[in-house]
Amino acid sequence: MPDVTITVDGRSFSVPAGTNVVDAARMGGIAIPVFCYHPRMPAVGMCRMCLVQVGMPKLDPATRQPLMDAQGQPVIALMPKLQTGCTTPVSEGMVINTKTEEVQFAQKGVLEFLLTSHPLDCPVCDKGGECPLQNLTMEWGPGQSRFDYNDKVHFEKPVPLGDLILLDRERCILCSRCVRFQDELADDSVLGFDHRGRNWMIVSKSDPPFASKFSGNTTDICPVGALTTADFRFKARVWELSSKPGICTLCPVGCNLNFDMRHDRLMRVMPRENGAVNDIWLCDKGRFGHRFIEHESRLHAPLIRHGDHFVEASWEEALTLVAEKLAAVQSARGGSAIAGLAAPRLSNEDLYLFQRLFREQLGSNNLDHHLGSPDDGDHDDLGGLLAVGKGTNLMELGAGTTVLVFGADPEEEAPLYLLRLRALVQRGAQLFVANQRATKLERSATQALRYSVGGELALARALVRELLERGAAERIKLKHSGLDALRKQVLAQTPEQLAAAAGIAHEQIVALATALLEAEHGLIMYGAEARSAGLALIETLGALAVLSGNVGKPNSGMIALLPGGNSRGALDLGVRPDARPGYVLMPQRGLPAQQLWSAARDGHVRALWIAGLDPAACLPDAREALTAAEFVVVQELFMSETARMADVVLPAASVAERDGTYTNAERRVQRSRAARAPHGQSRPDWQIFQDVAQMLADMMVLPHPRVEAEGAKPAKAAKGAKTAKGQNEQVVTRPPEPPRWDYLTPDEVAAEIAERVPSYGGVTYEALAATGNPGVWGRQANEAVFYDGTSYENTEGIGIALPSLISTGRFTLSLSPRPAPVVKDERPLLLLAQPLAYGGDPLLRGSLLERQLAQPAIVISQSDAEKLNIQNGDRVRIVSAVGELSAAARVHADLPPGLVMVPAGLPGLCLSRIQTGPRTRVSLVKVVV
Amino acid sequence: MLLQTHQAEIETIIGRYPSKRSAVLPLLYLAQDTYGYLSPEAIREVAEILELPPTQVFEVVGFYTLFYDRPVGTWVIQVCDDVPCCYVGAEELIAALKATLGISEEQTTADGMFTLQRVKCLASCDRAPVVQANLDYIYDVHAERAEELLNNLRARAAEAKQRGVSGRFAEDYLLGPQGIVHIPRDAPYQQERGERK
Secondary structure, three states: OOEEEEEEEEOOOOEOOEHHHHHHHHHOOOOOOOOOOOOOOOOOOOOOEEEEEEEOEEOOOOOOOEEEEOOOOOOOHHHHHHEEHOOOEEEOOOOOOOOOOOHHHHHHHHHHHHHHOOOHHHHHHOOOOOOHHHHHHHOOOOOOOOOOHOOOOOOOOEEEOOEEEEEEOOOOOOOHHHHHHHHOOOOOOEEEOOOOOOOOEEOOOOOOOOOOOOHHHHHHHHHOEEEEOOOOOOOOHHHHOOEEEOOOOOOOOOEEEEEEEEEOOEEEEEEEEOOOOOOOOOOOHHHHHHHHHHOEOOOOOOEEEEEEEEEEOOHHHHHHHHOOOOOOOOHHHHHHHHHEEOOOOOHHHHHHHHHHHHHOOOOOEEEEOOOOOOOOOOOOOHHHHHOOOOOOOOOOOOOOOOEEEEEHHHHOOOOOOHHHHHHHHHOOOEEEEHHHHOOOHHHOOOEEEEEEOOOOHHHHHHHHHHHHHOOOOHOOOEEEEEEHHHHHHOOOOOHHHHHHHHHOOHHHHHHHHHHHHHHOOEEEEEEEEHHHHOHHHHHHHHHHHHHHHOOOOEOOOEEOOOOOOHHHHHHOOOOOEEEEOOOOOOOOOOOHHHHHHHHHHHHOOOEEEEEOOOHHHOOOOHHHHHHHHHEEEEEEEEEHHHHHHHEEEEEOHHHHOOEEEEEOOOEEEEEEEEOOOOOOEEEEEHHHHHHHHHHHHHHHOOOOOHHHHHHHOOHHHHOOOOOOOEOOOOOOOOOOOOOOOOOOHHHHHHHHHHOOHHHHOOOOHHOOOOOOOOOOOOOOOOOOHHHOOOOOOOOOOOEOOOEEEEEEEEOEEOOOOOOOOOOOOOEEOOOOOOOOOOOHHHHOOOOHHHOOOOOOOEEEHHHHHHHHOOOOOOOOEOOOOOOOEEEEEEEEEOOOOOEEEEEEEOOOOOOHHOOOOOOEEEEEEEEEO | OHOOOOOOOHHHHHHHHOHHHHHHHHHHHHHHHHHHOHHHHHHHHHHHHHHHHHHHHHHHHOOOOOOOOOOOOOOOEEEEEEEHHHHHHHHHHHHHHHHHHHOOOOOOOOOOOOEEEOOOOOOHHHHOOOOOEEEEEEEEOOOOHHHHHHHHHHHHHHHHHHHHHOOOOOOEEEEOOEEEEOOOHHHHHHOOOOOOO
């Protein structure tokens, strides 16, 4: 937009046309007070706090030219009344006065009115100390009120709007920021106004009330103390808190947050602004789901099994035992008899050292970050190879961007993406949502493509075919192979055949292909449902990204929604049986988690180290394996089912008790800092790995020859090796001279990763601390005065986006297609493990979200229910080739026939018992009581 | 369930508008007449028919005084107590109605016949004091004739029941010297006023 010149309080400067007066003045460093206006939402002009005097140059009616006075200055015609700055767009030559007597009189008047019935209970109000109403009253308000204190209206309070948020009607100034946030940003229209006049009040009538995964944000943007969280209410005064910058590890978004601590206690979690990640928001899981840090059931000391019970031990004792046992197994049976699993929520430093410990000290490649359950699926390489390019910032994207969300439910898998994608659409981006069932994101889509159950591969192929037909192959600028095979495969079917198999109209496919082709920036996001269709689908989506030219550049590429907060870090850093850090494939692969349990049961694997995962909770195979194993070490926060079966249990420090870096779904590495001392004697995971490695190094002859030989002959290794996706591997030529185990701090580990893992080059703690341009929020002229509560400035670094692997030129992309997975099972229904934000995550313990955990249920479609005469609540049983499961039925009008959905990860409903793989066919029967 | 009992009518109403949500007021009136008042379940039913978030429909009900979110009598008597009506005896009228009915504002008589409410301006100051009974306007009602008014309404209870409390079929009346007089919709505006003492 062209700039216009305006004069605010006598100072002239230029701002983009169309800016409203409040924002324009702010650009010139002049603060206009607001309550209802919020820069993230359209203005409504409800509170009248931003009244200013506005004048326009007077025009000569005949010539339409500005009239000039004797001095040659344009004559200004002031508008007869004060205007609300937030709803008035600037125009050329506009004169704005914010400090005249008239304006000050109005500001004082508005504040006096807002305070007529305000209870003035700041001393017991959670908002006190970061309250815009306090701040604005000090700055712009009257010193005294003419209203009698005894005349104040009183209401019953607090009114719970839901489990998490409470309303104080006396404090509410009815600015509707919360209502608008829910309607416009979160797309959960669950708040509204009831009654009118003096009785106007915020209500929530959804079922359950205030059903939104973003409710906590309303307390941040509430300019008074009307909305408070049940989590923080009456806990602390805000000025006692010290904010420790952390990263949320509960999902792959990697939101920046602050652990607000009073001394060593976590009082609340607040968002920390990062324009490229979470803007100024945080989902409820991140905000309320960190109570596990202080949960009373945290492990506080190392435990050693004596018969059928555990005895507390010193670290020295426990670690010595671990080292001795592992050394014994290693020398007796070799490294292949040892296996390790590490959770995809551990930090990069932990994961890197874990694989070093196993590969270098134990000579084992039996490493994984999966659970070893039947639906684990393949390791996701494409989300790294074709990741969004360095310099990606979703905040800057709008018109010209096409986003395809394929087989994902971002609201559940990575909630904050819902807000980011909606914001993209509002700025003009095109959003295509392809799924086999309704998701919340679909409501925001430019176009929704509901493919038939099992029709995803046909849809992806139809899109690829359309692109190839249009000569897209010529656009590929990357090293690639297999294009002809791909062409041959997709051309084998006509567009009509593919469209029919996908259950999508051919025109829709053409429209999406066109949007991807024509996009300046193209993003393809895929989630659990897409991944469960196997690599054939994911690679076809990869081909789609490549053929449409949307890879290897900023703001374009693929975003994989993987479980946990750091699955990408685990993949990048080689916690997998087939590749070293940096996706360097190994000629000799270890056992993936899925094969681990049978190997342990059969005695091939004798010792297991499990860090942060709980396979025993739901996998009968794992229980059997853990019983059979000679030695089991479990490193955990809690006494999990797996820990109960361990020989040694090591207490680990939580994310808030140690420094570390995490890599999010877009491959942005971000640093989280220690907010408190480790619970009890718990230690950071990386330190535990290092201590054992040190002992092992002292204790036994290192199994280096093999490892070194492998590194010394990179060319040979490269020739023979193929990645899981068939791309030729290129081994780093740097000879791995194993570093010593003498890291003092995690930043030394990070420095080593930066040095040794190619794509992590430059990612040091020093570099991570750079704040760059944290977004457009920040603290600007007096901003804290009226955006207090949300103005948590990011002074601790906004992270570093890694380049996508393909852009490093070290990898060749294979386009050769895989055949579709063959389904032999004749059972009529497809089982879908529904990933849920409030599923069975053990980290939600102790939080208010525990009350909202999903209930066990078997969700079926209306038509399947009618066919089988099943009502809501009937007990039903699903039967697969390997087992059966029963629960109450829930009939879902939006679910397509042929699909059965069961919440994933619920402790009371172990899906793994009936799963035959990432996709399981089942039949459904009604249980007659 | 509304959708079962009034399907054709609902479809006609919805068909009048380009988008479903526009039908919220007529459907709420329909629900109110069917159930006698708008229970939370009735409001949710309307929300479901119109595919609206329930909160938004509750907002509408909360905003308008003519939607009753609790049970009301056969006749809902609303008396304007705004300034012009007050000058010509609205307070006295309210006091007389309360005394006659034995209830206070926002209450319903034990026989379920009358609910009494105070409301703000009914936009007929020229014929104050004004009473609204199920949206039938009755002009020039003075305290001494409160009983006469109530008797008339009681006599027409069956009519009220048949028409419903929503006033979808409301008419205008004048409390003239000869009692209550119906004013047809197409009648020319009359300056004639009730007799004053």
